[in-house]
Amino acid sequence: MTDLFAKGPVIAPRRRRSQLNWLFTVLPAFPLMLLVLRLWYLSRQDLPTMLLLVQYINPLGMISALFISLSWAVPAVILTLRVLGGILLVSNPGDAGRSPIAVAALRMPDWVVLIAIMIAAFTWQLRLLPALQMLVVAVLGLTAVQRLRAEPWVMNWITLWVPVLTGVLTWIFVWPGVLAAVRGGEHATAVLLAGPPLLGPLLTGPVPARWARLVTHWPAVCAALALPIVAGVVFLRAPVLPSSAVEVGEEGGPIREVVRGQLIAVDDTSTTMLRPTGEVTFIPNGEVRSKTLCPEPVRPPESAVAVRGWPVEETVLEWIAPTRKVTEIDSRCLGRPRGPA
Structure with missing residues (x-):
């Protein structure tokens, strides 16, 4: 394996460096473009509202929302590229x-x-964990094939029997969910749960050399084209401003109205709210x-399937993390003044 790159032509260092420079230029621009599109979408395509x-x-709030919404994408890119x-x-x-x-x-x-695997284990939905396995x-x-100089039985154990045994254990765990998905007509969920364990043993060894670029580059190209679209759709639905309700009325008088929307800012003179219609209100x-x-x-959940009590849409x-359960909705959030204390 020491002469792994001894054969065939290689990319000239200057050309490769130029390609990397282009890549390093585009990568930081993509999150910035997502942030700008999120504000454009939030303002209902109104430029003055967007500038406001x-x-x-706060940029830190938007970056936090971007990170939380797209934390699943980073390990997906790393692991797919590595495989x-x-x-x-x-x-x-x-x-x-x-x-x-x-x-x-x-x-x-x-x-x-290793870090990508750990992040994926905590941030991917249950129905995607078989794909992670x-x-x-x-x-x-693949790492064993590239680096180890072991006996044939050791290599067979690592590249064949470990994937087979791991796939069997995964199948045993997800089988109730597969049956529930088939009975409920959720065939996509059934495929996501049952399909990946079958493919594990097929991805640990070489493919014919003439097909190697076809079976690696085209999936990579398709993933590179689909990932920005999926990431953009997910982030455009992520909240970046707190949803609030404000009671408005003269001091000592009755409540005139309840303004619902997203709180933009509070300064010395007014409270700025963005209504669901895209209208900005200064109170x-x-x-x-x-x-x-x-x-x-x-x-509402898209899938009603659960695996041993674990909903397939939950990470x-x-x-395991504590969540705040809303048992009663404030009447102000429904557009009605709150009752007397």
Whole structure:
């Protein structure tokens, strides 16, 4: 394996450096573009409203929302790149020097892969954990093929029997959910739960050299095209301002109205609210009678399937972390003044 890159042409250092410069230029621009699009979407495509949001919204809050909403994407990119690049490395070493996927996989530190696995284990939904198991056993098998000089039975154990046994254990755990998904007509959920354990043993070894670039580069290209779209859709639905309700009325008089929306800012003279219609309302502080935070509306689950009591749409973090349960909705969040104390 010492002459892994001895064969075949390689990318000239100057050309490779130029490609990396382009990549490093585009990568920071993508999160910035997402943040700008989120403000544009929040302002209902009104430029003055967008400029007002830019003036008052804390960038740290938007970055936090971006991180929480898209924390699943980073390990997905790292693990997919490591697996596809590893397959190309063991399948066609002579062509690997011309592939940025193979070069990135070869230079990727093991601790980065380990951190990506840990983040994915906590942030991916249950229905995606079988896919994570498939990627983990593939990374272990491909790493063993690239680095180990062991006996054939040891290599067979790592590249074949470990994926098979891990897949069987995964199948035993998710089988009740597979049956529930089939009975409920949720065939996509059934495939996500039952399909990946079957593919694990197939991803730990080489493929024919003439097909290596086809089975690695085209999935990478499709993933690279789909990921920005999926990430953008997810982040555009993430809240970046607190939902609030404000009672408005003259001091000592009755409540005139309850303004519901997202709280933009509070200064010395007024409270600025963004209504659901996209209209910005400035409420004089002297007319603010009370304020309250409103919970985000809970979206109904897309799937009713659970695996041994664990809903397939919940992550490990959501399952074990304490959450605030809303048992009673404040009447102000419904647009009605609160009753007398």
